[in-house]
Amino acid sequence: MKSFSVLGINFGGHDTSACLMIDGKLVACCEEERYCGEKHTREFPANAIRDCLSKGNLDINDLDEVAFTYSPDILFKNKNVSKTRRSLRTKEEYEKVLKEKTGYLGNVSFWPHHMCHVASAYFPSGFSRALLISNDGIGETTCSLVAKGEAGRINIVHKGNEWPHSLGLVYAAITNYLGWKASYDEGIVMGLAPYGDDTEKIPGSDMTYRDVFSEIVYPIGDYSIEVNPEWTAFHAERDKWVSDKFINLFGPKRKWEDPITSIHKNIACALQRRLEEIVIGQLRKAKEQTGLNKLCISGGVGLNCSLNGKIEKSKIFDEIFVQPASGDAGVSLGACYLSNKRNDKSFQPEKWHDFYLGSSFSDSQIEEYLIEKGVDYYKLNGEYSQVANILAGGNIIGWYQGGSEFGPRALGNRSILASPFPASMKDHINERVKFREEFRPFAPAVIAEKCEEYFDISQESPHMLIACKVRDEKINSIPAVVHVDNSARVQTVTEKNNPRFRKLLDSFYQKTGCPVLLNTSFNVKGQPIVNTPEEAFNCFNSTKIDVLIMGDFLIKE
Numbered sequence: 001m002k003s004f005s006v007l008g009i010n011f012g013g014h015d016t017s018a019c020l021m022i023d024g025k026l027v028a029c030c031e032e033e034r035y036c037g038e039k040h041t042r043e044f045p046a047n048a049i050r051d052c053l054s055k056g057n058l059d060i061n062d063l064d065e066v067a068f069t070y071s072p073d074i075l076f077k078n079k080n081v082s083k084t085r086r087s088l089r090t091k092e093e094y095e096k097v098l099k100e101k102t103g104y105l106g107n108v109s110f111w112p113h114h115m116c117h118v119a120s121a122y123f124p125s126g127f128s129r130a131l132l133i134s135n136d137g138i139g140e141t142t143c144s145l146v147a148k149g150e151a152g153r154i155n156i157v158h159k160g161n162e163w164p165h166s167l168g169l170v171y172a173a174i175t176n177y178l179g180w181k182a183s184y185d186e187g188i189v190m191g192l193a194p195y196g197d198d199t200e201k202i203p204g205s206d207m208t209y210r211d212v213f214s215e216i217v218y219p220i221g222d223y224s225i226e227v228n229p230e231w232t233a234f235h236a237e238r239d240k241w242v243s244d245k246f247i248n249l250f251g252p253k254r255k256w257e258d259p260i261t262s263i264h265k266n267i268a269c270a271l272q273r274r275l276e277e278i279v280i281g282q283l284r285k286a287k288e289q290t291g292l293n294k295l296c297i298s299g300g301v302g303l304n305c306s307l308n309g310k311i312e313k314s315k316i317f318d319e320i321f322v323q324p325a326s327g328d329a330g331v332s333l334g335a336c337y338l339s340n341k342r343n344d345k346s347f348q349p350e351k352w353h354d355f356y357l358g359s360s361f362s363d364s365q366i367e368e369y370l371i372e373k374g375v376d377y378y379k380l381n382g383e384y385s386q387v388a389n390i391l392a393g394g395n396i397i398g399w400y401q402g403g404s405e406f407g408p409r410a411l412g413n414r415s416i417l418a419s420p421f422p423a424s425m426k427d428h429i430n431e432r433v434k435f436r437e438e439f440r441p442f443a444p445a446v447i448a449e450k451c452e453e454y455f456d457i458s459q460e461s462p463h464m465l466i467a468c469k470v471r472d473e474k475i476n477s478i479p480a481v482v483h484v485d486n487s488a489r490v491q492t493v494t495e496k497n498n499p500r501f502r503k504l505l506d507s508f509y510q511k512t513g514c515p516v517l518l519n520t521s522f523n524v525k526g527q528p529i530v531n532t533p534e535e536a537f538n539c540f541n542s543t544k545i546d547v548l549i550m551g552d553f554l555i556k557e
Contacts, residue, residue, distance in 0.1 A: 004343045006065045007052060008116075008335035009045060011097070012089055013070070014183060015328040016045040019357075019406075020052040021336035024347055026124075028055035029357040029406035031329045034531040040184055044101050051359055064343075065107045067335035068094055069116045069328075074140040109339055113139030114160055114299070115147075116334030117326075121296035122149040123337040125321035126351025131157075131292040134299035135279070136328070137168035137183055144299070146223050146282070148290060152341065152348040157286065158223035164235035165227045167275060168300050170217050173232055173241035174271045178264055179254035182241060183300075187408075189268045190306050191440045192260070194485035196269030202249060203263070209270035212249070219278055222285045260439075275301070276310045287316050295320040298334075302326030302465070303408065305489045309467030312457060324355050324463035325407035333406070353462050353497050356413050358404030359531050363551040369533045370553060377553040387549060388507035391419050391517065395546035396433060398522055400536040401500050404529065409464040410521035411491060412445060412501030414529045414536075416545065418518040419508075420444055423479035425518060432544040436525040441489070442518045444481035447505050448492040450515035454478065455490050464491040464519075478516050491519060 008019040020028040028051060033039050035047030053060060072091050089097070091110060098104050117134035132147040132154065142160030144167070163169075172182035175189050198209040216231045233240040247253065254264060283295070295317040297308060303326050312320055323330050341347045361369075370377050380386070391397060399415045410416075416433060418425050430438050443464050446454060451461075454477075457468035467487045470478065481488050495502045509515040522536065523529045524543060530536045533550055540548040540555070548555040 004065075004340065005056065005058060005063050006067055006336050006339040006343075007049065007063050008067045008069065008332035008339070009049065009098075010069045010328055010332040010335075011044055012068070012094070013328055014040045014042055016041055016043060016048070017325075017329040017332045018045045018048040018052045019332040019336050020056045020058075021340055022056055024340050024344065026333070026336070026352065026354075026357060028052040029325070029333060029355060030359065031325075031406065031528075033528040034359060034404060037528060039526065039528050044097060046101050049102060055357070060102045060104045061106060063104070063106055065109055065339050066098060066104055067109045067111060067339040069111060069113055069331035069335045071110045071112045071140055073110075074112060109335075111335050111338045113331060114142060114145035115154065115338060116331035117298040118145055118147050118149075118154060118296065118334070119337040119341075120330045120334030121298040121302075121321060121323040121326070122154060123341075123349045124323065124352035125294070125296045126349055127294040127296065127319075127321065128152075128349060129292055130294035130296050130321075131283070131286050131290060131317070132296045132298070133283070133286075135167045135301035136299035137172055138163050138166055143168060146286060148292065149296065149349065152346075157290070161225055164229075164232070165225050167217065167225065167278065169234055170227055170232065171271060171275065171301070173234055174267060176241040177246070177250075177253050178268065179256040179258060186300075187303065188437060188440065190272060190304055191437075191483070192265060192268040193272035193306065194269070194483060194487070195439060196262070196265035196267070198266055198270035198273055200266055205249060209266045210273065213270040213274040217274060217278065219281060222289070223282050225278060272306060275304065276307050279307060280310060280314055280316070283311065283314075283316050293318045297322045298326045298330065300327045305465045305467040306487070308465055309487065312459065312466050312468065319459050320466070322463060322465040324405065324409060324411070324465065326465070327408065329407065355406040355463070356403040356411070356498070357406055360403035361533055361551070363553070366533050366551040366553060369537075370550075370555070373537070375537070375555055377555050380549070380552050380554055382552065384504045384507040385511070387504060387554070388511040390547055391417065391508055392511050394419060394425070396429060396544065398536060398540045398545045398548040399501075399504075400522065400530065400533065400548070400550040404531060407463070408521070409443075409491075410519065410529060411462070411464060412493060412498045412519065414522040416520045416522050417504075418480070419512075420478035420481045420514065420516045420518045425480035428544075429518070429520065434520065434524055439484070441483040442481050442520045443489040443491055444478060444516045445491045445493050445501070445505065445519040447502070447509060447515040448494045450509075451490065451492050454516060455488060457490060460492045461490050462492055462494070462497050464489050466490065477514060481516065481518050
């Protein structure tokens with residue numbers, strides 16, 4: 001068969017990105033925010049495209065196809081949706097922008113947004129037969145999809161909820177009400193939820209928080225949901241997320257600098273519980289109807305690791321796979337898979353967990369930068385016992401290695417690392433390194449073979465997207481990575497997935513007897529994960545990180 005190269009591009013919404021696939025193999029996955037410095041950017045992913053082509057040693061017109069992650073034909077059929085959307089484009093407008101920005105003159109395809117989501121999870125899962133779900137804010141006109149993947153074919157089970165009936169938009173609306181950015185800070189609300197109690201009565205009302213959220217969004221039939229317009233406003237007015245009725249009951253919208261009260265915590269709790277209740281109810285029905293034993297999760301709601309953890313714990317499915325860039329950055333990956341499948345009908349799912357396909361710099365490039373800046377450094381020569389000693393001594397490390405991760409979770413290449421003990425390490429990093437809310441938890445990275453000794457989870461979790469309970473007898477051993485409800489967003493690390501990070505974990509284990517490290521993304525609040533050696537060094541200099549390790553080089557303050 002003739003060689004086939006396709007560039008997937010997410011453009012026309014937030015989290016713009018590009019992915020390159022050559023003959024069915026992923027070569028590059030790059031997010032534009034890492035280059036332009038604006039989180040969740042809507043900018044055309046010119047830099048991401050440039051890096052993808054560089055990694056593939058291709059010029060733009062060497063490509064056989066460029067695949068976009070929206071189908072304008074679907075979008076423009078629904079005028080009610082169109083009037084509330086930003087960045088609307090026809091196919092001709094997409095092609096014009098592509099040509100102006102890149103000079104591309106070849107074949108262009110357009111794939112439905114949620115098909116891109118489910119394809120992005122199905123094909124790298126390695127599951128031949130699986131249920132596929134996607135939930136997000138909105139694609140073209142729908143906000144979800146349920147499908148079956150069977151022998152490399154995707155067949156729709158439920159075509160999705162039509163806007164404005166969206167679990168993602170309900171979560172975004174409450175995120176906005178609680179004082180954070182919609183379609184941006186939902187993870188903060190997820191972290192706040194365990195501090196609340198949704199069975200409490202709302203002040204001045206006979207209703208509980210749970211009662212109200214049962215009215216705000218509820219299931220219809222097997223897979224549909226309905227959002228009650230009495231409580232929400234995003235369907236009627238741009239940037240007005242909740243209704244006057246909601247504000248009259250709960251009080252005025254919180255400003256980000258305002259204190260977080262028990263009301264805010266209880267709202268977050270009720271929102272999270274309602275999301276879990278609805279999605280798990282749908283999944284039970286899907287399992288009953290399809291008999292499928294594997295599940296692939298995608299869409300922005302797929303980044304909700306608490307929900308994913310409840311799904312894993314429910315044992316509805318034997319195994320779940322969550323695509324690490326489940327938000328809209330990941331649809332460019334799905335577009336690549338769909339185009340490749342159309343070109344090669346025999347193309348099948350293949351397990352692929354190497355999502356370290358973003359921007360990368362060699363040791364020689366890093367050393368050249370350090371010399372140019374006059375920075376003193378020490379060469380490790382691949383030996384990490386000294387690094388383990390630094391971590392065991394209570395120091396915080398900036399860890400910059402290889403290619404950057406695809407998706408919002410740092411998985412051991414663009415990470416800030418620390419010992420998971422003592423408990424005060426969490427507060428220290430939140431306050432003096434990340435500059436973020438004190439209640440937000442950090443994730444544990446664990447030697448994969450030791451995972452079940454510490455965590456109540458019965459499958460691998462390489463992408464830090466499944467929350468689980470920490471075993472009672474281990475809570476005091478790793479307190480800095482245990483959330484208030486004794487949960488943790490665990491990352492299992494193998495030598496195959498990330499040999500350098502695994503070697504560090506092994507060294508720390510040999511030194512301390514603990515196979516776990518605290519792992520958080522190498523950035524401060526509000527900024528994308530660092531992309532270049534210069535950004536890593538600047539972040540190190542502007543925070544209380546004690547030691548920076550870039551490639552094979554150790555730099556102290």
